[in-house]
Amino acid sequence: MARIAVIGAGAGAMAAAARLSVAGHRVTVYERSRTYGGSLGRYARDGFVFDTGPGLLHLPAVYRDLFVKTGKESLEQCLTLTQVDPASRHLFADGTGVSLPNASRAGVVRALDRALGEGAGARWGEFLDRAGAAWNRSRRPLLEEPLPEDPRMLSRDPYPAVRRRRLLRAARQARTSAEVGAWELEDPRLAALLDGYALSYGLDPRHAPAAAALLPYMEETFGSWYVAGGMRALADAVYERCLARRVEFVFGAEVVRVSEKDGRAAGIELADGGSVEADHVVLGAQPAPGLLPVREEGPSGAPHRGPVPGRFLVLLSLRGTREAGAVHRTVVHTGDPGAELEAVFGGRAAELPTVTVLRPDDPATRPDEEHEAVSLMATVPPHGPVDWEDAALRERFADAVIGRAEEAVPGLRDRILHAEVRTPAETAADTGAEGGSVPAPALAGAGGAYLHAGSRTPLHGLYRAGGWSHPGGGMAHAGMSGALVAGLVVEGDGFRGSQ
Structure with missing residues (x-):
C-alpha cells in the first residue's frame, strides 16, 4: 500500500483519488480552499441556487465509469441526470434562430434546414461526418x-478538411476552425454556430x-x-464516493512545494x-511558481497564444414564473464576431x-414556482489584462450581458430581484487558477x-491530473485525466489506457 498525496480537490483530482484508494493505496487530498469541487462552485441567496462553473455535463460515460469502478452504487443511483432537449437554441445577428435537438443528427439537420434554408442542414451534417472521422x-x-513522451503523432490535424480548388492556383484546405466555417459551411450563421462552440471552450477559432x-x-x-440541483451535485457525489473509499481530505492546506x-x-x-511524506x-491543480522541483518541458496547454480566457457570470434572481416551453440553454451570438475575438x-x-x-427547470x-434562477455567461479575458475588480467595468459589462440576454428572455430586466x-x-480567488483562466x-x-x-512528469512519482493536464479542460476531460493517473500509478509506465 503506497502513500499518495493529492494536491487539489477538483473533479480530476478526486477522480484519481477515488480510483487509487480502491486500488488499495492510502490517499490524502490537500486542498487550499475550504471546500472541494474546484470549478464546480455554487452560489446561493434567498432560496435561489446557481452553479458558478459549468452548467451542463457532456460525455457522462466518463463519470459512469468512475462510479462503476469505485463502488456498488451507479452514477444514476447517486444523482439524477436528465437530457436537455432541445440541447440549445441559437439566436443569430440577422434575427434568425434555431433550436437544436439533443443527440439527434437527423433532427439537427431538419432543424437547420427549416430555420436557415434548404441545404444548411446537409452542410452541417457533412461537416459532422468529417468531425466524426x-x-x-x-x-x-x-x-x-497517456500523452506519449513524443507527442508528434498528435501534431497533425486529424480533421479531413475538404480540398478547395482554386482557378490557376493550388488547392487549399482549411487549417483552422474559422476556415472550416468560412470554406466548408459557407453560411455565416453556420460559421457562427461553429465559432460559438470554440469560444465557449475558451478557444480562438481564428x-x-x-x-x-x-x-x-x-x-x-x-x-x-x-444534473438535478446543479453541477455542484456532481462534485458532491464524487466527494461522497471518495469518503466512502476512505480517501482523507485536509482543507485549508496550501501546498507550496513538492519535495x-x-x-x-x-x-x-x-x-x-x-511537511508530508508520500x-x-x-x-491536481495549475502549478504555482516554485511548486515543482523540476522544470517541465513539452506541451503546457494554451498559453502559446496570449492570455487564456475566463468566464464572466451574471446570476439573476428573477420574479415571475418560468414560462412553459422555455429553453434550458440559449446562445445569443454576437453581431461582430471579429471585434469580439x-x-x-x-x-x-x-x-x-x-x-x-441558462434557464434550468429545476425546483x-x-x-418557489413564482420565481426563476437564470445564469448568463460570456467568455472574457482573464484578470490581469483586464482589471475585473474595477467596479465600473464590472457594472458596465454586466449591463451589456443582460442587454444581450434580453434577446432570449424579453422583459428580463423588469424581473430582476x-x-x-x-x-x-x-474564479482566481476560488480556484487558484492564474487570472481565473479556464483551461480548454x-x-x-x-x-x-x-x-x-502529460500525466507523467520528469520527476518519477509525480503525476498530473485535472484540466491543466492531458487531456485538458472540461468536466469529461478532467474525469479522464483521473483515470489516466490512476492507471499509471497502479500499472506503471506500461499503462496504455482503458481497453
Whole structure:
C-alpha cells in the first residue's frame, strides 16, 4: 500500500483519488480552499441556487465509469441526470434562430434546414461526418491514453478538411476552425454556430486547428445532460464516493512545494511549515511558481497564444414564473464576431459579447414556482489584462450581458430581484487558477500547440491530473485525466489506457 498525496480537490483530482484508494493505496487530498469541487462552485441567496462553473455535463460515460469502478452504487443511483432537449437554441445577428435537438443528427439537420434554408442542414451534417472521422482517428491517443513522451503523432490535424480548388492556383484546405466555417459551411450563421462552440471552450477559432470540430461533434453525438440541483451535485457525489473509499481530505492546506529525494517525488511541503511524506504525488491543480522541483518541458496547454480566457457570470434572481416551453440553454451570438475575438484574445472587454443563457427547470434552484434562477455567461479575458475588480467595468459589462440576454428572455430586466456578478477575479480567488483562466480541452493538430502537459512528469512519482493536464479542460476531460493517473500509478509506465 503506497502513500499518495493529492494536491487539489477538483473533479480530476478526486477522480484519481477515488480510483487509487480502491486500488488499495492510502490517499490524502490537500486542498487550499475550504471546500472541494474546484470549478464546480455554487452560489446561493434567498432560496435561489446557481452553479458558478459549468452548467451542463457532456460525455457522462466518463463519470459512469468512475462510479462503476469505485463502488456498488451507479452514477444514476447517486444523482439524477436528465437530457436537455432541445440541447440549445441559437439566436443569430440577422434575427434568425434555431433550436437544436439533443443527440439527434437527423433532427439537427431538419432543424437547420427549416430555420436557415434548404441545404444548411446537409452542410452541417457533412461537416459532422468529417468531425466524426477526426474523432475516430484521435479519440484513443488524445483522450484515453497517456500523452506519449513524443507527442508528434498528435501534431497533425486529424480533421479531413475538404480540398478547395482554386482557378490557376493550388488547392487549399482549411487549417483552422474559422476556415472550416468560412470554406466548408459557407453560411455565416453556420460559421457562427461553429465559432460559438470554440469560444465557449475558451478557444480562438481564428487559430484553433480544424480539429476543434471534435467539440460540436462530442456535444451533438453524446448529448448534453443536466444534473438535478446543479453541477455542484456532481462534485458532491464524487466527494461522497471518495469518503466512502476512505480517501482523507485536509482543507485549508496550501501546498507550496513538492519535495524530492533521490530523483523522485517524496512528499509535499505546506504553507504553514508542515511537511508530508508520500510515495507518489498527484498534482491536481495549475502549478504555482516554485511548486515543482523540476522544470517541465513539452506541451503546457494554451498559453502559446496570449492570455487564456475566463468566464464572466451574471446570476439573476428573477420574479415571475418560468414560462412553459422555455429553453434550458440559449446562445445569443454576437453581431461582430471579429471585434469580439480581437477583444477576448487581445485582453479587452468586448462591446458586443456572445452570451449563453441558462434557464434550468429545476425546483431546487428557486424558492418557489413564482420565481426563476437564470445564469448568463460570456467568455472574457482573464484578470490581469483586464482589471475585473474595477467596479465600473464590472457594472458596465454586466449591463451589456443582460442587454444581450434580453434577446432570449424579453422583459428580463423588469424581473430582476438581485444580480450577482462573478468575474475571472473571483474564479482566481476560488480556484487558484492564474487570472481565473479556464483551461480548454486538448486538441490534436497545430504542431501540438493545443496539447496539455502529460500525466507523467520528469520527476518519477509525480503525476498530473485535472484540466491543466492531458487531456485538458472540461468536466469529461478532467474525469479522464483521473483515470489516466490512476492507471499509471497502479500499472506503471506500461499503462496504455482503458481497453
